[in-house]
Structures are given as structure tokens and as C-alpha cells.
Amino acid sequence: MAKAKGKVERPSLAWQGANYPRVAPGNYEAVCVGWQGPDWVRRYHRWSLRLEFCLLSEGECVSGFFNMGSSKRKFDIGPRSRFRRVWTLANGEMPRKGQQMTLETFTDEGLLYVVKVADAVNDDEDQAKPDALIYSRVIEVLGVQRK
DSSP states (O other): EEEEETTEEEOOOOSSOOOOOOOOOOEEEEEEEEEEEEEEEEEEEEEEEEEEEEETTTTTEEEEEEEEEEESSSSSOOTTTHHHHHHHHHHSSSSOOOOOOGGGGGGGEEEEEEEEEEEEBBBBBSSOGGGGGEEEEEEEEEEEOOO
16 A cells, blocks of 8 residues: 555545446337446356446436356356347347357447336345335346347
């Protein structure tokens, strides 16, 4: 740590993580602007991917979360997984055997998503969250259009 005139500087407590805003539940047009992960989430013993969708009418970015499997050794993209469904919609066709399902597919500038947004109202133990902890999230991608 750096010292200033004999005193130890304390690290900043500024939040550096993703923003989790709250918007009215409903269906929105959005663009996907980025992702985080997939990361191993120890608390849930699974891989998780976060896609960030910017809602065109609201000017806010809302996260969609995808479970990528619980094997610590590899991701699990099942034929009926939510990830595969959304990736296929963004790609415009189903993946071929052995095809790399790149995350850049989601952020293609020519894609316009229709997403369903709802509040995350329960905590990890399925108990109601206090109002200050509630945030909005994308719970479903209803469709993908090419601009």
C-alpha cells in the first residue's frame, strides 16, 4: 500500500461490478453489448454466463444469466439448454457438430433482440428480497431479428 505523509492509504470501496438496474417488467427490444464468463460460481457449483442487453426504449442495460452446467471440468451445452436456444436464434441456424459457439455471435451489430424482463425478487434461499436488493433481469429471449 502507498503511504501519504506517514499514513497508510486505504483501498477504495467503489463498486466495480456490473450494474443491476430496475425497470418495469415487460417485453423490450434490445441489443446485446457484452458478456461476462462463463465463470465457475462456487456458491451454486455451476458455470454461469451473463449477457448484457441494452434496452432501446429505456437506455438501461439488463443482464440475462445462463447456466452452463455443473461439471467443473467442462461446460455443458445441452440440446434443450437455454444457451443453445438463444445462440441458435442469434446465429440464424443450429450449430453443426464440432462448431465453436462463439460469444461474439450474440453481439453482432445486425441483431435486434426481443427480451422479456422481470424482477429478481427472491434470494438464494428462495426467500423474498428486501426492495433495495431487487433488480431486473432478462428471463427469456423471445426472438431475434436481423436489422
